Amino acid sequence: MSAKTLYDKLWESHLVRSDEDGTALIYIDRHLLHEVTSPQAFEGLRLAGRKPWRAGANLATPDHNVPTTDRAGGVAAIADPISRTQVETLDVNCREFAIAEFEMLDHRQGIVHVVGPEQGATLPGMTVVCGDSHTSTHGAVGALAFGIGTSEVEHVLATQCLIQKKSKAMLIRVEGETGAGVTAKDIVLAVIGRIGTAGGTGYAIEFAGSAIEALSIEGRLTLCNMAIEAGARAGFVAVDDKTIDYVKGRPYAPAGENRERAVAYWRTLHTDEGAEFDTVVTLDAAAIKPQVTWGTSPEMVAGIDQPVPDPANESDSVKAEGMSRALDYMGLEAGTPISEIKLDKVFIGSCTNSRIEDLRAAARIAEGRRVAETVKLALVVPGSGLVKAQAEAEGLDRIFIDAGFEWREPGCSMCLAMNADRLEPGERCASTSNRNFEGRQGQGGRTHLVSPAMAAAAAVSGCFVDITALN
């Protein structure tokens, strides 16, 4: 038998059928749903008189529109009537079609990409989809996970399958030890800076190498989360002991005899020796500095010790034009040291960085310090109700509140500003989220993507700082 990549194994084990031209029908093990991309899909089912193929394969939770402030009034108290309708519609649809949902007031509610792994609803070897591009997150546990559009959400609901073509395989190896203060977020931003936001288009990315093996599962979730920002629909990491330990005991994970069988299978979920990739990229972990984006695309990124780059030094004219437009939007001058950029707001949260380890890292910096007077708002939004409870049990909420941060209820919040949390025009934000596109965090808002530690450091310093100096 020829040597296989992890991607080959995940793909082949889900093949229902395939045609000569490579068009394949693949089976989906887990479908996650939220309120923004599902209403039109449920409506489609209703219009066609169809039922979910396997209701038990679905799990839903509202996240994009939910308020992060007091929820005592329940869904009925969501101030924006259109947001409220969307959350209510999800509740109604899940009840009608018998789909499990963690509703807004359920203590397990949260960002769908935090909830899935936390519940063991995403497991090694699964295919996982969701109407959300950051579904690549779940690849961290050795799953094939990718985002889909609403037509495909309806397709999965109706058939438990998707029509797909196999992607090309890319291996990104990050070898060596990372320096102090360098996290999974910095690694993935450095990867995107290297290959570009379209570098992974048409590929499924396997992340490997000693620096990846050294990451916790939560770090790998951050890493795979941003595979899509490099253009790849799916990113994943091979199963190891950390994966198997992580999954153990979670509500949806197998137990007893089933677990033994599952573990034996999960141990096969790695790339075989000698298997070939279409593209291999290697990075030296030791060379990665804490990263800060300076532009309006995640590939516009630099190390904390670098200046904002000059478009005049770029030979590609389309690229130079894009850089100039980005600097203009961001209100930055070429040559300004990254460490001199001053912030108005700070956001710690999102499906990229809102898990307990992220909050611990931010709290370590915040402890005993105060949010700078020039920073108008510093928000901490945990990824789920369970993360929030854990953080409170550890006293992290007190550390943040004492330092002047706001401690909020779980949801997507200011990552995409569909709820009330947003930037005003011209405001500059250090954000642990995943996209720095124009208007993403509010019209005219300026986003700098960073790690949780860097965001906390920016909050207490008022500007970006080399976090190794703060520890």
Add this chain to the structure above:
Amino acid sequence: MEKFETFTGIVCPLDRSNVDTDAIIPKQFLKSIKRSGFGPNLFDEWRYLDHGEPGMDNRKRAVNPDFVLNDPRYQGAQILLARKNFGCGSSREHAPWALADYGFRVIVAPSFADIFFSNCFKNGLLPIVLEEEIIDRLFRLASEGRALEIGVDLQAQRLFPGDEEIPFEVDPFRKHCLLNGLDDIGLTLQQVDAIRAYEARRKSEAPWLFC
């Protein structure tokens, strides 16, 4: 879905790379639970001078005269000419819904983001990938003087700018679905036996997936 017929349409040149789905349709318009009505808010932040919210009367808003979609030459455009990595970012199908609702039927670019590319076909939109050199030439033709009109023949896989003929590639299955207006779900449900057989086999190998 409607069948994709041969047509000739005006080309609107949007000269920016990495146009993301947040730019195509900003998030405040994602709160709708319908599939239609997104056209007036396509490229909202670039197209209007004020901040758009759902429920506004868009006809009364001040438009940005410098944005290409507002150029009188390109009114009624059905073909969007774009730069690399068009449609990057979120998986929101609201992006192709907005483009189609506005009246676009074809998008021509040197490259597209994967999810957006796939979403287009589900909504009768044809994304066409052409080499950078050809795209550069089309940008020149579309931006100089009068608007450029291009004929699109999906069956023959050809674009016709003037007397010229530009061939393009398209996945045979997606082409078949577009030309015949086929619904993917109906096609997949013809494979019920294969899906059931897969489930039975998988259940015996990996029972924990079916708990």
